[in-house]
Amino acid sequence: MTTLSHTALGFLVAKLAVSRGWLPADTSTPYLLSMIFANLPDIDGLASLRKIYDHHNALKNLSHYPANWFIVFTLVAMVAFPFEIRLFYPYLALAGINVLLHFILDTFSIYNGIAWFGPWNTKKYSFIRMAPILPADTREWVHWYLKHWVVYLEIALWIVTLLVLL
Ligand SMILES: [Zn+2]
Numbered sequence: 001m002t003t004l005s006h007t008a009l010g011f012l013v014a015k016l017a018v019s020r021g022w023l024p025a026d027t028s029t030p031y032l033l034s035m036i037f038a039n040l041p042d043i044d045g046l047a048s049l050r051k052i053y054d055h056h057n058a059l060k061n062l063s064h065y066p067a068n069w070f071i072v073f074t075l076v077a078m079v080a081f082p083f084e085i086r087l088f089y090p091y092l093a094l095a096g097i098n099v100l101l102h103f104i105l106d107t108f109s110i111y112n113g114i115a116w117f118g119p120w121n122t123k124k125y126s127f128i129r130m131a132p133i134l135p136a137d138t139r140e141w142v143h144w145y146l147k148h149w150v151v152y153l154e155i156a157l158w159i160v161t162l163l164v165l166l
Helices: 003-019 029-037 040-047 049-057 066-083 088-106 138-147 150-165
Strands: none
Touching (some): 003 029, 003 150, 066 088, 138 150
């Protein structure tokens, strides 16, 4: 899904965490971090700005294998353990939930999908039917995307986020 949808869901997750008292309400930090965490796996887009529709393959799919993030978060949790950093684990949980939701959103893909069992099994899964051909460029990707019903799902997510925001 698009950056805007990942960011919107990141905002909603922060809103929920703050309203439940899991994260502090007197600062914008939970919202800011949540929206960054929600886009973390798309870091491969920076390596693929000209072929953004194909960014999953830019870093050999490394940042779009859920298992890799599980390993990263587990290591970070272990390294941070002796330091007793305030609110570290609530924020780490925020990162973990956002990255998991990123992969669920990316599984609504007209092209690519998510290799949930990678790097061992690189078959990519999508909840929806993928475009019949691989797009040649970003314009062609946008063309397929705008014709697909998934665009309405994204618009619905943006509207819900706007309503929560107001
Ligand atoms: Zn992604």
